[in-house]
Amino acid sequence: MNGAATTRRTILRRGAIGVLAWLALWEVGAQLGEWIGVAVPILDKVPPPHAVLGDLAELVQEGGYWNSWALSLQRVLWGFAFALAVGVPVALLIVTSRVFRGLVFPVFETLRPIPPLAWVPLAIIFWPTQELSITFVTFLGAFFPIVLNIVDGAAQIDRRLVLISRSLGLGRLGTFARVLLPSTLPAMVTGAAIGMGITWEVVVAAELISGGGNTSGDGGLGFLVWNAYQGNDLPRIVVGMISLGVAGYLSSTLVRALGARLMPWRRAA
């Protein structure tokens, strides 16, 4: 466990081996029918990696592909940012004020189990633009996990720390800033990372359902997948899916990395 550089290199190497092994399995699985006449079920229907990579190489030269990225990313970021901006204060109010909790929690708990996608039809109707309706649904996807994680996290606060801060004379505001906020920070980061993952799931589905964008491929990554499906372009479907996976992975990693920066005491051991 000594030497952070070695550890990081090892992690990277293992990751690379994992990806390559996975690609190799996929290639073999997809091609076996052609090579020896024994088809692997399901995998046989999937385009092999070399075809997908070929398609990807073409796609990355098209502006439309990157437009799709930008568009989906934009929707995700706005939705996520609003979810943080609204969710964190709401959660902290629920945690600190019994009155607020009593007023808001029943409504919150009723709305929470509704899948974000069930909001799509309503969102399309009551938001003036399609962009806003998709962003709204994305917001909902991140909002609930963020609030819920913070509320749960606050329940784990060490009561003795609150007592100590009171006996040191910190007052309500001081206790909030010095005990409650840092105590819930880990839950906040977890909630944000989960929320970020869900925004990607939601944005794609919302793009699929709302069917926005034009056929040149600038309707977001979800629409790119949908469009490829309509055009029966199998490799392109897979490229779209993998792009989504990478996007989700990268953004959750970024959220966690930023979170770790906010919590230097967690790295110290």
Add this chain to the structure above:
Amino acid sequence: MSRGEVRCEQLSVRLGEGPAEKLVVRDCSFVLPAGLITAMIGPSGCGKSTIGAVLAGFERASSGRVLLDGRELAGPSPKRQILFQETALMPWLTTLENVVLAPGARRRDRARRRRAEELLERVGLAAFADRYPSQLSGGMQRRAELARALLNDPALLILDEPFRGLDAMTRELMQEYTAELLTERGQTTLLVTTDVDEALLLADRVLVMSNRPTRVREVFEVELGRPRSHEAVLEDERCQELKRGVIELLTDEVMRSFAAPAASAAHVARGNGAAPLTTTRRSE
């Protein structure tokens, strides 16, 4: 500078609400003389910690009153500092940040800042000022908490089984260390403990507490100069005799706490108000 005399008069404390309400302390009276260390020893779960919590201002008296230097207590105050069984340093603050956590200490008050650094020096943590609590050993964490409490110049220091979580070696060292530090400062202290040796090492007076609902059963004076070492206590005849006395009382209280549930069970079984099983109390 001797201050911090505590007078506890007919204190009763009820905890919990509704059917879960329990009388934890009943008509308990005692004095903590200023400048001295008083140990409070009793069976575990008897309600000693509740008394500590009342003195710290975390719990309220149901009846009776507690006076500190003649004034009745009202809520928590920097004048009354407490150390819990397990470390209660803020994990997100460094050692120094923890020590100067009280608002008065954080202001741009050079003198206080210097006092904080001196205190850290005194408890041997100057080199660890910028570390996080997770990077400190158990003994260091306790010392950081002592420094945090003492920076407030508390009239009363409450130590609630403060060495319980430490390993045996560290515990002995910390006990002697704390004895020295508190004696040097003339700090009025309440030491809540279940450990007779710890009480004899640190305290001027030992209050032996009864079972729940607790009250003072007997008071012993420890007539040996402070600070003491573990050897000094072992070699002192009076101390050892006192120890036997305290243990005898404690055994008696523990036996009662064993007998009590058995008695009430018997009571239920017989279905009448017959006398509980008093015979089990004295048998050994």
